[in-house]
Amino acid sequence: xxxxLDAAFVRRAVGKGDLNAVRLALCQITRDPELLDLPPVxxxxxxxxxxxxxxxxxxxxxxxxxxxxxxxxxxxxxxxMELAAGETVSDVExxxxxxxxxxxxxxxxxxxxxxxxxxPPGFTVAVVGAGFSGVAMAIQLELLQIPYxxxxxxxxxxxxxxxxxxxxxxxDTVSLGYEFSFEKDYRWSEYFARGEEVRRYLQLVADKYGxxxxxxxxxEVEAAEFDDQSSTWRLAIRSPQGRDTVTANVLVTGMGTFAxxxxxxxxxxxxxxxxxxxxxRWPDELDLEGSRVAVVGNGSTGVQxxxxxxxxxxxxxxxxxTPQWIAPRPLYGTPIDSEVHWLSDNLPGYWxxxxxxxxxxxxxxxxxxxxxxxxxxxxxxVNPKNDKLRDDLLAxxxxxxxxxxxxxxxxxxxxxxxxxRPVVDNGWYEALTRPHVSLVTDSITGLxxxxxxxxxxxxxxxxxxxxxxxxxxxxxxxxxxxxGRGGKDLHEVWERDGPRAYLGMMVPDFPNxxxxxxxxxxxxxxxxxxxxxxxxWASYIGQCITTMLTEQKSRVEVTEEAFGxxxxxxxxxxxxxxxxxxxxxxxxxxxxxxxHGRLQVNAPWWGPDFHRMCSxxxxxxxxxx
Ligand SMILES: Cc1cc2nc3c(=O)[nH]c(=O)nc-3n(C[C@H](O)[C@H](O)[C@H](O)COP(=O)(O)OP(=O)(O)OC[C@H]3O[C@@H](n4cnc5c(N)ncnc54)[C@H](O)[C@@H]3O)c2cc1C
Numbered sequence: 001x002x003x004x005l006d007a008a009f010v011r012r013a014v015g016k017g018d019l020n021a022v023r024l025a026l027c028q029i030t031r032d033p034e035l036l037d038l039p040p041v042x043x044x045x046x047x048x049x050x051x052x053x054x055x056x057x058x059x060x061x062x063x064x065x066x067x068x069x070x071x072x073x074x075x076x077x078x079x080x081m082e083l084a085a086g087e088t089v090s091d092v093e094x095x096x097x098x099x100x101x102x103x104x105x106x107x108x109x110x111x112x113x114x115x116x117x118x119x120p121p122g123f124t125v126a127v128v129g130a131g132f133s134g135v136a137m138a139i140q141l142e143l144l145q146i147p148y149x150x151x152x153x154x155x156x157x158x159x160x161x162x163x164x165x166x167x168x169x170x171x172d173t174v175s176l177g178y179e180f181s182f183e184k185d186y187r188w189s190e191y192f193a194r195g196e197e198v199r200r201y202l203q204l205v206a207d208k209y210g211x212x213x214x215x216x217x218x219x220e221v222e223a224a225e226f227d228d229q230s231s232t233w234r235l236a237i238r239s240p241q242g243r244d245t246v247t248a249n250v251l252v253t254g255m256g257t258f259a260x261x262x263x264x265x266x267x268x269x270x271x272x273x274x275x276x277x278x279x280x281r282w283p284d285e286l287d288l289e290g291s292r293v294a295v296v297g298n299g300s301t302g303v304q305x306x307x308x309x310x311x312x313x314x315x316x317x318x319x320x321x322t323p324q325w326i327a328p329r330p331l332y333g334t335p336i337d338s339e340v341h342w343l344s345d346n347l348p349g350y351w352x353x354x355x356x357x358x359x360x361x362x363x364x365x366x367x368x369x370x371x372x373x374x375x376x377x378x379x380x381x382v383n384p385k386n387d388k389l390r391d392d393l394l395a396x397x398x399x400x401x402x403x404x405x406x407x408x409x410x411x412x413x414x415x416x417x418x419x420x421r422p423v424v425d426n427g428w429y430e431a432l433t434r435p436h437v438s439l440v441t442d443s444i445t446g447l448x449x450x451x452x453x454x455x456x457x458x459x460x461x462x463x464x465x466x467x468x469x470x471x472x473x474x475x476x477x478x479x480x481x482x483x484g485r486g487g488k489d490l491h492e493v494w495e496r497d498g499p500r501a502y503l504g505m506m507v508p509d510f511p512n513x514x515x516x517x518x519x520x521x522x523x524x525x526x527x528x529x530x531x532x533x534x535x536x537w538a539s540y541i542g543q544c545i546t547t548m549l550t551e552q553k554s555r556v557e558v559t560e561e562a563f564g565x566x567x568x569x570x571x572x573x574x575x576x577x578x579x580x581x582x583x584x585x586x587x588x589x590x591x592x593x594x595x596h597g598r599l600q601v602n603a604p605w606w607g608p609d610f611h612r613m614c615s616x617x618x619x620x621x622x623x624x625x
Contacts, residue, residue, distance in 0.1 A: 005061060005064060007057065009342075010060045010064070013060075016337050017339070019053070020353070020357050021356075022056045025350045025352070028076075032055065034055075035051075040084065042085070064347065065346055066345050066346065068348065069349045070103060080353075081097060092612060093363075093608050095611070095612065096611045096612070100181070101353060106182045108535050108536050109539055109542070110144065110542030110546060116144070117550050119145075119146060123147060123249050124147050124148060125148040125545065126149055126233065126235055126250070127148055127151070127254060129255045130154070130157045130158070130211075131160055131161075132254075133516035133517050133530075133538075134516070135206050135211055136180065136531065136534035137538040139182070142211065149216060150215040150216070151220075151235070152217050152219060153220035156199075157212060159202075166279040168194075168305055168307070169194065169301075169305075170190075170304070171192050171195075172332070172423075173192075174192060174359075175192060176355045178529050178530070179531055181355075181531075183201075187341060189336060191332070192332050192333065219239040221480050224251055224480065225483040226511060228486075233247070234247050235248065249554070252538075255480070257471070260475055261281070262471060263278060263467075266444060267447065268448065269447050271447055272447040275464045275465070276467060279305065279468050289313075293464045294318075294462045296452075297468035298323075298324050300423050301470075302466075305466065306426070316436065316437045317437075317438050317460050318439050319440050319452070320440070322413070323410065323413040324413060324420065325417040326424070328396065328424075332426070359527045360527060362525040365418070366607065367383065368386045369419075371383065389418075396429075397412065400430055401429050401433055404433065407429075415585040416578050416584065419585050420585055421590070474499075474593055474594075478491065482513070484511070485510070490510060493507065498595065500567050501518045501520070502558040505518055505537060505541070508559065508563050511555040516534055520600060520602060520603050522603060523602070524606075525607075526608070527607055528607060536615055537614060543617045544556045553624045557622065559621060562622070566621070574598070576604075577599075579591055579592060579599055580598075
């Protein structure tokens with residue numbers, strides 16, 4: 001027994017941990033047939049659960065200690081994955097999932113295949129943006145030892161998590177998935193980390209992997225132009241030192257989809273005597289104690305900040321245009337106990353399997369978004385799974401509002417769950433039931449010096465308006481100007497039917513330019529969160545660059561045919577999902593480009609399919625010269 005270890009403490013740690021992860025870690029370490037033969041944990045009876053606890057306590061008391069496990073051989077890894085949820089894992093699913101437990105040092109990364117060739121003098125990659133995506137790209141380049149520079153208009157690393165500092169800002173996807181899989185076992189203090197902690201995490205990663213020293217802060221890229229002669233990009237930049245240019249062989253944009261907040265533009269806005277606040281520009285000194293506050297908007301941000309505002313304000317009026325499906329999320333707002341951290345440190349494999357299990361919650365989510373015409377013909381609304389979820393959420397709304405019919409009739413959406421980004425309940429419904437919080441669904445007609453006017457003619461007295469109106473996702477990469485081959489302007493190319501790209505990354509006539517989190521790139525809930533996708537896309541770009549260098553080529557570009565065929569397939573797949581018809585909410589959904597009536601933000605693919613497309617370059621689709 002390791003010295004000083006208290007068996008009662010160990011038992012408490014196992015009790016607080018995730019039993020499924022404990023079981024899988026023990027199975028991997030001990031290959032104990034009794035544990036391997038048990039049913040999956042979610043279906044386990046009390047005796048089975050107790051058996052796992054006993055075996056875990058016994059093993060830990062004897063062997064606890066920091067040790068990393070190697071990745072098990074594929075057959076064994078797959079068996080453990082199947083044990084996790086009691087389901088078979090197909091080949092394509094296995095390919096998609098195998099790096100989620102992150103046993104390898106740098107899951108998904110591109111490394112040199114053989115010796116690193118000599119890099120031509122002056123060869124540089126310019127990465128625009130130091131948020132999660134830009135940092136992921138920079139680390140990929142660090143691993144390949146390819147020179148790069150990151151240009152960032154803010155003064156620090158963080159992107160989204162640097163800009164957004166409103167009350168209770170935090171991830172609404174679990175932190176064990178919203179992190180880089182090469183940075184193992186970060187000490188998150190809560191299961192859903194607060195914004196500042198996420199920012200600090202990204203800063204730490206950027207420092208640790210040598211990225212920060214390659215970032216030029218306070219430097220905005222205003223324009224980029226491709227030079228056909230030299231096959232390089234010339235970037236026009238602006239910084240406190242003035243205007244300058246940067247030349248790069250490859251250009252990678254990680255400029256963010258949610259970089260530009262929608263700014264309030266109400267009728268007679270100038271008449272309002274109070275303060276108007278945009279969440280992504282939250283003033284540090286703002287004190288809402290005793291104020292009459294309007295929260296306009298009930299998207300993820302508006303919902304996240306209501307409860308903390310209601311705790312301070314004298315009165316809060318929530319202005320809702322479109323009801324949202326707002327759902328509880330297990331462990332949201334819950335700190336991670338020190339015993340669980342101890343388990344992560346001392347039960348080898350626990351962290352890996354806990355990560356896998358957290359991510360696995362979304363493995364089946366794609367089915368929720370598929371139209372089932374047969375089911376609808378039989379009287380269903382979307383498909384059995386989605387209709388069941390709707391029933392559960394209806395019951396949740398009823399429960400949280402204490403059955404208040406006046407609220408319930410305003411709160412139930414007329415479109416299917418998952419048709420818009422699911423919103424996590426941060427005490428929103430409960431806040432609405434408080435005497436000093438009111439819900440207004442009449443549309444806002446304009447501002448008055450004392451508050452907000454609504455279509456029913458009422459004036460709502462307000463001191464502070466919090467305008468949580470969402471983001472200008474359609475203005476992708478704006479206001480920067482990108483000029484490709486033959487003087488083509490990227491935003492003019494996109495005028496025809498909105499931003500499009502091949503795999504969300506490449507556009508013909510824009511050689512050596514890649515976008516991270518580009519058009520139609522946001523994968524639907526599937527098991528890979530965005531940080532994983534950033535690494536996968538960065539690795540794809542890494543494959544393109546290493547091939548250019550080993551084959552001594554100077555440019556890589558998607559062909560017109562591949563771009564067209566990909567987008568045709570993409571539109572056909574989008575048509576099978578709930579977003580674009582009456583089951584969705586196409587006229588009030590940021591996933592959809594309203595002007596062109598097409599899915600723009602999301603990748604319509606099933607996660608494992610999209611992963612397959614993005615993780616290996618299909619050279620038939622690209623032109624290398
Ligand atoms: C409030 C909020 C909560 C969110 N919560 C979640 C969540 O829980 N889970 C999840 O998966 N996603 C969430 N997201 C989405 C989030 O944006 C992404 O997860 C991720 O942070 C995007 O990273 P990024 O690097 O692509 O973009 P960003 O974080 O936006 O970073 C882009 C960077 O590029 C810089 N930049 C832009 N243009 C230029 C230019 N012309 N020149 C120089 N620099 C430039 C910006 O200053 C910024 O630093 C949330 C978004 C918001 C706004």
